[in-house]
Amino acid sequence: MASTPLPLDQAYPLDDLIATGTVSLRLPPYLCANCQVVVANLATWSTRSPHYKDVASLRKSADDGCSFCAQFEIENDDAPWAPVSISPYSNPQEYQPLIESIMILDEKRLMLCFPKATLYRNGTADYESDESTCIRSETTVSASQTRDAIFIAKYLGMDYIWIDSLCILQDSKSDWEHESKLMSDVYGGCEINIAATAAENGDVGCFFKRKSTWRCQISVPMPEAPEIYDIWPPRGLQPLRDRLSERAWVVQERYLSRRTIHFAENQIFWECIYPACETFPRGYSPSLGQYDAAYASPKHSLGRQHWAEIVETYSRGELTKPQDKLVAIGGIAKLIQQQCRDTYVAGMWRQQLEHQLCWSTIDPESCPTKRIVPYVAPTWSWASVQGRVYNNREIFDDGRGLQTGRFCVAIQDVHIEPPNTLGAITEARLRLRCNYLAWGRMQDTDAPVYHKDQIVLQTQVVSSCKFHFDESTFAADFKASYAYFLLVIEDNVMTWEPSGASFGLVLKATGRPGEYERLGRFSSPKSANFAQALSDDNLVNSASHHHFAAVTQDDHGNEQYFIDLV
Structure with a gap:
């Protein structure tokens, strides 16, 4: 029995x-x-x-x-x-x-x-x-x-x-x-x-052995009675x-x-x-100022506004099996999804997904990064990269939407296999309606400034750009390489660029009509007139329909141009 x-x-x-x-x-x-x-x-x-x-x-x-x-x-x-x-x-x-x-x-x-x-x-x-x-x-x-x-x-x-x-x-x-x-x-x-x-x-x-003097006390004479002070090295925090x-x-x-x-x-x-x-057994003193408290992670209400920080912290860690990239963070995604009722898509969130497309690697030349093989996530997701990634908090969706600037893309459809998953995926496709898409050559000027790169288009040269490539091997040898440039956000006011900055994706064609993979991200200050330069060499509204996955008309007869990111 x-x-x-x-x-x-x-x-x-x-x-x-x-x-x-x-x-x-x-x-x-x-x-x-x-x-x-x-x-x-x-x-x-x-x-x-x-x-x-x-x-x-x-x-x-x-x-x-x-x-x-x-x-x-x-x-x-x-x-x-x-x-x-x-x-x-x-x-x-x-x-x-x-x-x-x-x-x-x-x-x-x-x-x-x-x-x-x-x-x-x-x-x-x-x-x-x-x-x-x-x-x-x-x-x-x-x-x-x-x-x-x-x-x-x-x-x-x-x-x-x-x-x-x-x-x-x-x-x-x-x-x-x-x-x-x-x-x-x-x-x-x-x-x-x-x-x-x-x-x-x-x-x-x-447990570890430590010197008995790791923390000591001193007695300071005072008018009424001596006062005892703890002495500790700042690095001990x-x-x-x-x-x-x-x-x-x-x-x-x-x-x-x-x-x-x-x-x-x-x-x-x-x-x-x-x-x-x-x-500090009763909590860190506010007087510490510049010294950050160790292990201060949000416990009250873990929400989508914390996602950028979580991803950055997570990307610094190592996985024995890189194929677990999405699995090992799925528990946090599950908790956040229950609170915000948003759809989780390949390590990102469906609402205002346009914000999140502009993630970047952190100095891939000194912190090696590479695309995870076999397939773990689409190239437009940070989860496809093995290495440290960064989401600018001023760009990333904090629940309020884009406060300044404007989007130059719109998400039409997101396809994930298997659907509605918090774990591993086998396929993901993003269809975007775009306002600006151009073809050109990347060039490094070797100038001693941050925005030292250039994009050489058919009739225009966009100077004062900065490329952040997803893979270290490409970052080390991108000079004179050709690529597509998709403008995502235009004239977004940043702390470090109060006059506004533009952000977009560097893409390469897969060989299928209108289908692209991400190579990296680019940024450009407003002074570079990036949108104006792209307008002169814009593939959108041109006769080159073969660059797009679909070209349709809206209710007013205006053409709409779509590409697929995989």
């Missing part, structure tokens, strides 16, 4: 399996063969691998009546999956609290997020093409951090812990796609997130090393968690609605 899966708050008490101080067992009514092996060898079990090769096999065993397997079953398929890992410790006194702690039993869930872990494949088959391939953490990856995390959890009065690198079964591509979508619920629902912020790798724990933030996945964990405690090399930092640290 099949067993009934238990809800998370009624998970099987694993301490019943282990007698105090011995490895003798009080076995449940029935264990499958695999579970018998696990339980019989708890004292020497040293691998953190699923005891079934895939989720389907585990669930079948639970349905067949295995009481142990049933504990890893959950009623709701959309809930986070329970851990299926066993401690490597050989001493029962050591591994019993670990086993008790890594079970998800109720809403009081605690998480440990890790720096880069060493992963290896189980077998030689390729993960992308073999559904049975299992990716698992090495035995020694997280022993120190696990031990420290349990100590911290107990110290904070927590009873249960959830560890991502031990508890997520990445045993198939389809299961990984399913489980990765649930991470926002896991991190968003935890009580506290423990971060081994300064750990170089999984062998390094959360920032972590000396932050290896954890080098992981792109951590951005989602930090933004979604209600509170995170960072164990840095120099002191402990608190990330919540109000940040704090050991130096």
